[in-house]
Amino acid sequence: MLPPILEELIQALRLLPGVGPKSAQRMAFLLLEDKAGATALASALQQAVSHIHRCQRCQNYSQTDICHICQQPERIKLEQICVVSSPLDVLSFEQASLYQGSYFVTHGLLSPIDGIGAEELKLDQLEQLSKQLSAHGELILALPASVEGEATSYFISQFAKQHACKVTRLAQGLSAGRELANADSRTLSHAFSGRTQI
């Protein structure tokens, strides 16, 4: 019913999270109505795909071989590496302005059943970075509180221990403003086991 090129565009738009067939159709027609905007979007996409790649040190997305964070000697000198599973997590930390060290982005979590192992997450590279840390260095594990996050944290902590580097993880438990009765059992279990004296 629709021209094949338009069908192809609609199909391509469905790649985006939360975009179903109807939303994709609306987006495609909107882009056709706004030719200048559509051209700018196509050009930006092309540029990003061609020029954004992973930082050779931390694996975060970068336009240069080494990203702007890893290029700052004062951040590297702090000898703190915060391990996150997604580039979005780096943004969250940076926006909160609470951390001045460097990062390592795993782009996923260990999941044996899905065939995702240490190689896919470049954990060998993280191990090399942890070897370069002194006894004062620290690996901060900021991975999701899921089974896969726990498996990945354990794997990293095992090799970090061999290199005598300190490993910490973010506190886990109830989120601010959330009612206890609404917490799921796993969250409650984390919060309970991590309770602190007041």
Place this chain on the structure above:
Amino acid sequence: MLVQAVVLHSRPYRENSQLVDLLSDQAGLIRALFRGKPASPGLTPFVLYECKLAAGYSDLYFVHRAEPLKVFPQLVGRELYLALYLNELTIKLIKNLADGQFLQGIYLKVLTRLAQSSERYQQEALLRHYELILIEELGVKPDFNQTQNGETILDNQFYCLDFDNGWLKSQPTEANSVPGRIVKLIDAADFSDPDTLKYAKRLMRSWLDHLLGQQPLFTRELFKRIKT
């Protein structure tokens, strides 16, 4: 259909949905689609749920409702890896949905004991027991009381397992030979003797490799890497 099911694995599907592998009390291994609420953790492995299921496409079910019934003590570190091994093995070996119908009970028992004990000998014995039950459930476990020729297994004789046909008399020097006494102890899942556990580990490893064919077990690779 109302079932009690433990989640073996979940993977995200689109934005708020999950594809889950459930080990149920009534229908063995079930693959199902679960649509969760935005930003909710969804169905979590190692939690036993009461699930209301509806038939979907082919072998795929839809989870209409899921209420947690039991959360196992939090599995961490090595114990978590052992539990992931159980899950990977179960999912990769059970192809036919009818298989695994009676597996849930032993799975939950092993999981509970893994979470309670960090004693390695005990953990290994639990894994061997589960592997044996899993193979039995697949219907490919031969008679451990007699050879494929119908001869009784004798304590002092050595035997080799032909995975497709059963036990055969062998020489002690042959690779993978097992004393008859140990064959019987493995069958009874009596791993109190360290020798039995050692023989069982070697036997189960090659037997599982045979059953898995070309499929690698990634949890084994992880164990090798963490050098525990």
